[in-house]
Amino acid sequence: TQIPSLFSLPTKTLILAKTLTTATSAAADTATEPPHIPLSFPDIQPQTHLPIEKLFVPPEVNLAGDPTLVDGARVLKGSNIVLGPYARDAQVSAADFVKSSARTEECPADGLPEFALVGRSNVGKSSLLNSLVRRKKLALTSKKPGKTQLINHFRINDSWYLVDLPGYGYASAPHELRNNWDQFTKDYFLNRQTLVSVFLLIDASIPAKKIDLEYASWLGQNQIPMTLVFTKCDKRKKKKNGGKRPEENVDDFQNLIREFFQSAPPWIMTSSVTNQGRDEILLHMAQLRNYWLKH
Numbered sequence: 001t002q003i004p005s006l007f008s009l010p011t012k013t014l015i016l017a018k019t020l021t022t023a024t025s026a027a028a029d030t031a032t033e034p035p036h037i038p039l040s041f042p043d044i045q046p047q048t049h050l051p052i053e054k055l056f057v058p059p060e061v062n063l064a065g066d067p068t069l070v071d072g073a074r075v076l077k078g079s080n081i082v083l084g085p086y087a088r089d090a091q092v093s094a095a096d097f098v099k100s101s102a103r104t105e106e107c108p109a110d111g112l113p114e115f116a117l118v119g120r121s122n123v124g125k126s127s128l129l130n131s132l133v134r135r136k137k138l139a140l141t142s143k144k145p146g147k148t149q150l151i152n153h154f155r156i157n158d159s160w161y162l163v164d165l166p167g168y169g170y171a172s173a174p175h176e177l178r179n180n181w182d183q184f185t186k187d188y189f190l191n192r193q194t195l196v197s198v199f200l201l202i203d204a205s206i207p208a209k210k211i212d213l214e215y216a217s218w219l220g221q222n223q224i225p226m227t228l229v230f231t232k233c234d235k236r237k238k239k240k241n242g243g244k245r246p247e248e249n250v251d252d253f254q255n256l257i258r259e260f261f262q263s264a265p266p267w268i269m270t271s272s273v274t275n276q277g278r279d280e281i282l283l284h285m286a287q288l289r290n291y292w293l294k295h
C-alpha cells in the first residue's frame with residue numbers, strides 16, 4: 001500500500017493523494033465557513049535541511065533507497081512529518097461536543113480512537129481545536145488562563161475524538177489544584193486505551209519553558225506517543241520574549257528534548273489565527289488513526 005514514488009509517477013500520485021484527502025460530504029457545520037471546502041492538497045515541500053534522523057517516519061514507510069527522499073518530497077509543510085500510505089479521510093465534516101469528564105472512567109466508552117490536546121494554560125489548545133474543526137466557538141477559549149477545567153470530548157465525523165484538556169502550569173492556581181491537575185491528566189494518559197497520541201502544545205512565540213520540557217520528558221519516559229504542536233507561529237519576535245523568531249524557538253526546543261527520545265518525535269508549526277498547519281495536522285492525525293485502527 002505504498003504511495004508510488006513521486007519520481008516515477010508525479011502527476012498520478014498527486015491526483016491520488018488529492019482524491020484520498022478530499023471530503024465527499026458537505027460540512028455539517030457552516031457557522032464560520034461555507035461548506036464543500038476540501039482539504040487543500042497537503043503542502044509538501046523540499047526539506048533537504050532536515051536530515052533523515054530528524055524526520056518522523058510513520059509506520060510502513062521505508063525511506064531507505066527511496067528516491068523521493070532526495071528532494072524530501074513527502075514531508076508535510078512546517079513539520080518533520082513524512083506522509084505515508086495511511087493519510088486518508090482527513091477532512092472534518094462534522095464535529096460535536098459529547099461530554100465533560102472529571103475522571104478517566106467517565107470518558108466515552110465506545111472505543112473510538114482519540115487525540116488529546118495538552119499544554120500550558122493559555123497555549124492555545126481550545127483555539128487549535130476550533131481551527132481544526134473550522135468552528136469559532138465549539139471549544140471555549142479565553143484570554144485568561146485556566147478556562148478549560150475538565151476532559152472534554154468532541155466527536156469528529158462520528159468516528160474519532162478530539163479531546164480538549166485543562167492546561168498545566170497555571171502560575172496563580174493554588175498548589176492543591178495543580179497537584180490535582182497532574183493526577184487526573186496523568187491518569188488519563190496512562191490508562192486511556194483508545195488514546196492514539198498526545199498532542200503537546202508549545203508556544204513558539206516565547207523561549208522554551210522548564211515545565212514544557214518536563215512534560216515532554218514525562219511523556220517520553222512513559223512511552224506515551226506524542227506530537228509536538230508549536231502554536232502562535234503568527235506572532236512576530238519581540239525583545240521582551242527573547243527576540244527569537246518562532247522557527248528559532250522551535251529549533252531550540254528540539255535540541256533541548258533530544259536526550260529524552262530515542263527517535264525524533266513528530267512536530268508541526270501552527271497558528272490558529274492564520275490556520276497554518278491545520279490541514280497538515282489533520283493528515284497527520286489521519287495517518288496515525290488509520291494505522292491504529294488496523295492494528
Ligand SMILES: Nc1nc2c(ncn2[C@@H]2O[C@H](COP(=O)(O)OP(=O)(O)OP(=O)(O)O)[C@@H](O)[C@H]2O)c(=O)[nH]1
Pocket residue numbers: 119120121122123124125126127128140141142143144145146147148149165166167168231232233234235270271272273274
Ligand atoms: N496570536 C495567536 N493567539 C492565539 C493562538 N492560539 C490561541 N491564541 C490566543 O491565546 C489565548 C488562549 O487561547 P485558548 O485556546 O483559550 O488556550 P488554552 O490552551 O485552551 O487555555 P486553557 O483552557 O486556559 O488551558 C486566547 O486569547 C487566544 O486567542 C494563535 O495561534 N495565535
Ligand SMILES: [Mg+2]
Pocket residue numbers: 125126127140141147148164165166
Ligand atoms: Mg482551553
